[in-house]
């Protein structure tokens with residue numbers, strides 16, 4: 001028996017992993033390090049599920065949150081308003097070009113659910129009741145709630161829930177294309193032609209196409225070729241299919257741009273944000289809607305056009321405060337420039353993994369890097385009788401770093417404001433672990 005026995009851990013085979021968890025119980029944090037109850041520290045190599053920006057020290061975000069809690073810990077926006085949600089909406093819409101309204105939720109999956117409901121009701125409010133399915137990009141991931149699983153279907157994770165899911169069709173994925181190809185490339189054109197065929201064929205019944213913006217991460221790390229996303233936006237527009245872009249993992253600098261859809265020249269109808277927007281200090285997510293979408297929800301009460309969606313913590317003032325201060329810190333620290341600088345270092349050093357025969361398909365953009373672990377053309381899904389991902393967690397913790405993999409795909413996804421020497425430590429640790437894997441499996 002261990003003291004963690006009463007916690008049901010996410011995405012975890014409980015029997016298998018209880019010993020790993022019971023050994024490391026985190027009590028506090030300093031700089032970019034988790035500190036456990038025995039005082040042992042571990043460098044955060046996965047940005048705390050991809051939301052850690054500044055590390056764990058006290059800063060202006062925490063101070064502003066404390067000040068807000070003292071004023072009022074929460075104040076609902078059902079029938080009232082609160083000043084922080086208003087202030088944040090104004091600030092956020094200056095960044096999210098082409099968007100007109102902000103809808104608040106408290107996690108990425110819920111931001112996606114709201115987007116799906118908004119898009120569905122947009123058509124019914126317009127009197128179009130033939131649209132009933134969603135299109136999604138194969139191998140995308142959008143969260144773990146029912147709608148999010150439907151449009152981000154990853155067989156390995158979700159096959160057990162298939163009977164609950166909404167009807168969707170998928171468009172082909174650009175994972176076999178080189179991400180530094182441009183839209184002039186013949187292979188990309190062929191993929192886009194195929195995609196257009198699927199969209200056109202399904203357009204009458206399709207509510208929206210949902211895809212991650214700039215890159216897919218959880219479904220296997222696919223960085224889109226240049227020009228791909230803007231062409232998809234064009235095709236959707238031409239065929240009267242709404243475009244929902246998910247920036248929950250890729251926005252706010254992960255790929256080197258504040259708002260990825262702007263960098264990709266593809267203004268969506270609806271966009272979702274989460275994770276890093278609060279610096280990882282509060283569960284808050286945002287769904288933004290363009291004017292075209294929002295105006296279909298306006299009307300008198302008898303019209304019943306309003307969105308029937310909202311959560312207890314919608315518009316949470318402490319969460320909104322965290323985003324406001326986080327945005328201030330991004331600006332004051334010129335974080336996007338720093339990310340771009342660190343990105344040069346990451347994209348250069350990730351090539352060092354090429355010397356290992358178990359490493360295939362190295363790819364990187366911004367502060368996201370990945371490669372696949374392969375032996376004799378087969379993905380390395382387990383090592384020493386445990387899953388590769390558990391093996392990586394175990395081995396990295398032994399070395400004072402917390403790393404995870406996505407199955408046989410190793411990812412480099414450090415906190416966004418990480419200093420070069422810590423980034424160096426993360427990469428060196430991964431190199432050491434991969435060298436050991438090579439020795440074990442070859």
Ligand SMILES: Cc1ncc(COP(=O)(O)O)c(C=O)c1O
Pocket residue numbers: 107108109110112141142143144212217218246247248249250274275
């Ligand atoms: C692209 C993307 N969308 C949505 C989500 C779901 O966010 P949350 O875990 O906050 O529900 C994730 C989580 O990893 C994600 O990567």
